[in-house]
Amino acid sequence: MTAPNDDTPSGSSPSGSAPSDSERHNTKMARKKQARDKIMATKTNEKGLTIVHTGKGKGKSSAAFGMIFRCIAHGLPCGVVQFIKGGMDTGERTLITDHFAGLCDFHTMGEGFTWETQDRERDIAAASAAWDKAKQMIRDPRYHMVLLDEINIALRYGYIELDEVLAFLRDEKPEMTHVVLTGRNAAEALIDAADLVTEMSLVKHPFRSGIKAQIGVEF
């Protein structure tokens, strides 16, 4: 099968005959590799990143936990603060606290999700305590990465102040620490301040066909 936009010049075959599909493909791939290697050679800086996962789609927290698992795999200390304790997606937490508590510190805000508790004062107190914990972890340069899971929800409801979070990340985050902030409706000012932003969009969801949340998929 020939790639759709194969632009290998004719006459490049070593034998002088028309190049085969495989020869054309191999030449094209060699050029791609050369171009890629050249681009990668210009990327030489390292720094701690502010990373945002937002959007209405799935995978914001899971992809962030994937980075936490990578840190764990490399033996790098990391931390997680969960700003919203959903009743359900406790899988990652269980796995981390059961197996990797020595490498990853895990803190879950004491109260449930805001529409489970219906007590704004208590939600604000819990979010503030979670943010205090987050600041403490981020200030400690021992942590390679700190995940602030669902912090965008707490910011959106005004449980913690966006300006304070932005100022803290700008002024107090150690240079090499990665901080990951997840949750839908990320504030524009946070996106502006971030280095790496991914939006997860919902293309199709089985809830619309009456399928319930399932073990291993949603929790």
Next chain:
Amino acid sequence: MTAPNDDTPSGSSPSGSAPSDSERHNTKMARKKQARDKIMATKTNEKGLTIVHTGKGKGKSSAAFGMIFRCIAHGLPCGVVQFIKGGMDTGERTLITDHFAGLCDFHTMGEGFTWETQDRERDIAAASAAWDKAKQMIRDPRYHMVLLDEINIALRYGYIELDEVLAFLRDEKPEMTHVVLTGRNAAEALIDAADLVTEMSLVKHPFRSGIKAQIGVEF
């Protein structure tokens, strides 16, 4: 702080006086919870899903591995076939093979990424072998979830046939098995056939500022 579109009717305060911010918030949250509980009650079906993570953004594979880690956390057998072996993102694989080999079977296609090998015949042979392994795992109802990581790349290059993959998922996938397919440029026909599709979009990437791939973030 009052939520921007607070539509609690006035006069709903039990004391007869104007409701406080907290009272309004609590009432609103109670209504949200009621609406959410009602929606959730209609979601009663369970079935194995075909799940696609696509788009140019980060997190496609990490979010899929997050689901694999959830299965592991729940003690559910699962499997991973990596169709493209990047030189770098080996963190998840290391973690799984070191700690959870009993629960998660992990198979990596023997060869490197296509522009590293530059040998189309070898790439096709390796992709076909990976697809055979994938079929074997999916057919075995013992597996709760099977992740076909970066299969969209192999499909895009024509290393395996889309029609064959679609027919297999339709006719041979056990009803309760979840299959997750990742990689950019997912085929339209695959999206049509899938139950749950998420697109990861790149909003901002630090490569553009000369930052290189970093441990814990990209690998």
